[in-house]
Amino acid sequence: MPIITKNGRRWNTARSFLAQARKRKHVTYQSHAHGVRVLFDGNRATGLETLVKGKRRLFRARKEIILAGGTMETPMLLERSGIGAGEVIKRIGVPLLAENPNVGEHAVEQRMFAAQWKISKQMGLNEQLSTQMAQMRTGAKYLIERDGIISTGAYELAAVAKSDPSLPVADLWLQFNPFMNDISGAGFGVGADPGFSAAGYLRQPTTESSVHATSADPFAPAEIVANYLEHESEQVAQHRLLEAFRGIASQSPLADMIDEEQVPGPAVQTREDAIAHSWASSHALHACGTARMGSGDDSVVDGSLRVRGVEGLRVADASVLPSQPGNTMAPAIGIGAMAARIIAAEA
Ligand SMILES: Cc1cc2nc3c(=O)[nH]c(=O)nc-3n(C[C@H](O)[C@H](O)[C@H](O)COP(=O)(O)OP(=O)(O)OC[C@H]3O[C@@H](n4cnc5c(N)ncnc54)[C@H](O)[C@@H]3O)c2cc1C
Structure with a gap:
């Protein structure tokens, strides 16, 4: 069965991609930064509020922000930022920025x-x-x-x-x-x-x-x-x-x-x-779809992974998969590669 491995060690995206990217001078890497919400100027994403070891730390974005918190966390990050179904945003008590009832919905997972x-x-x-x-x-x-x-x-x-x-x-x-x-x-x-x-x-x-x-x-x-x-x-x-x-x-x-x-x-x-x-038995741990990609109002991101209703914000993780592909690890890596290509082409 195909597995992600190198020289007998189970491999992962942190080792294969992040470790390379961190060597570049213009990359700042911050671990243990828990994303609280995206900050906006009007409807343009301008920063990310995080908690680093309990302390509030803000990251500013000149161009754009890419969320990759996974199928469970990405929709909640969007909702905490005011993007989602009106009643959810009201319940959590943050200002509504962009109403989209698809955020957090349409999750598809397999039963083993x-x-x-x-x-x-x-x-x-x-x-x-x-x-x-x-x-x-x-x-x-x-x-x-x-x-x-x-x-x-x-x-x-x-x-x-x-x-x-x-x-x-x-x-x-x-x-x-x-x-x-x-x-x-x-x-x-x-x-x-x-x-x-x-x-x-x-x-x-x-x-x-x-x-x-x-x-x-x-x-x-x-x-x-x-x-x-x-x-x-x-x-x-x-x-x-x-x-x-x-x-x-x-x-x-x-x-x-x-x-x-x-x-x-x-x-x-x-x-x-x-x-x-x-x-x-169990579930398969392949959930996807909570920020699904599509061309119409039934989606959260467009075909270039841009979050609908706001500017300067993309999602690049398994949450954008509009239907269950079967296994999700390789598709999630593919989405990362696709995001990199799209963003580089637009730069
Ligand atoms: C135990 C297990 C076994 C699996 N086995 C397989 C398999 O054999 N084959 C397969 O195809 N798939 C498998 N999967 C599924 C696969 O791992 C996922 O579908 C894939 O990792 C999804 O990638 P992602 O980038 O969307 O999310 P993730 O890999 O979950 O990455 C999200 C990242 O965001 C971070 N994060 C979340 N919230 C925040 C926040 N608020 N602030 C900052 N960071 C945050 C998380 O810590 C995590 O590092 C397995 C999953 C699990 C849990």
């Missing part, structure tokens, strides 16, 4: 369907991960050789499938791990027995959720309404994930070594069971 099988053969990674001694050996191998399970991604293998053969593109995502989790307690741990685990989700669900600020205080909790699988077609497809996992597990040679389907277990059969099991 978890699965796990115990196998009869001592193979896979449980042996390497389940005891403290094995973990130390695995850790030492990684430190010396930059190799082994720690150098890989969260899942080793992925597949796409169609919930309905007549669909033009695959709508299901299935990912597998060559080890089993310890499901005896509430915490997250690796099981002692050999086995493999999996998770699946709909690549492009359309049920929408929302994220809004509840106060002008940047540390106040968000109001998050998390919805999943509201449409019947999504529920049918989510059920097909269960059938797809069981279809894979029922085939030789895998089937010959499976002792038991531990998760979700034989009691889960119907569509209702599959949805209930999905609620007990």
Whole structure:
């Protein structure tokens, strides 16, 4: 499965882009600056109010400001700056600068369907991960050789499938791990027995959720309404994930070594069971859409990432994605690259 990695180390945008940019003389880098709100002169963004270790610090912008706080924080930053739905801005008690009911709305996230099988053969990674001694050996191998399970991604293998053969593109995502989790307690741990685990989700669900600020205080909790699988077609497809996992597990040679389907277990059969099991699983951590890009009034930013209704303000993060792409890390990096190209071309 493709992962973001370099020389055996999981890589990230701070190392690959920011570290390079910080070497330039005209770049000032300030960490631990918590964005409170964007400052405006009329409707032109002129600065950012931040809190640095509890102290108010203002950053002034001669040209423009680019927000990249992510799907959860960017809409709240906009709202604390007076950009959003009238009733939200009124509730948090800041002056309304640009009314836009799309801010914080249209969030799309996937609901996972978890699965796990115990196998009869001592193979896979449980042996390497389940005891403290094995973990130390695995850790030492990684430190010396930059190799082994720690150098890989969260899942080793992925597949796409169609919930309905007549669909033009695959709508299901299935990912597998060559080890089993310890499901005896509430915490997250690796099981002692050999086995493999999996998770699946709909690549492009359309049920929408929302994220809004509840106060002008940047540390106040968000109001998050998390919805999943509201449409019947999504529920049918989510059920097909269960059938797809069981279809894979029922085939030789895998089937010959499976002792038991531990998760979700034989009691889960119907569509209702599959949805209930999905609620007990997790979400995929791919939320997007709360400052969605578009050409009309149903969007927050235009095709050049400019925030509608004000000047000198752009958003460049996963919040601008107008629909769920499936995975969001690479698209978020792509948006950053796109923003850089647009801004450089306009300079
Ligand atoms: C545990 C986990 C695992 C994931 N695994 C995958 C994966 O395997 N594949 C995949 O495609 N996607 C994955 N994702 C999703 C992916 O990481 C995100 O979609 C992507 O990082 C979004 O990029 P972004 O720039 O929009 O936001 P972020 O990466 O969240 O960046 C936003 C930044 O803004 C900062 N910030 C927020 N608020 C403020 C504020 N008020 N002031 C100052 N700074 C602020 C944050 O600290 C953060 O550094 C995963 C997410 C999580 C949480």
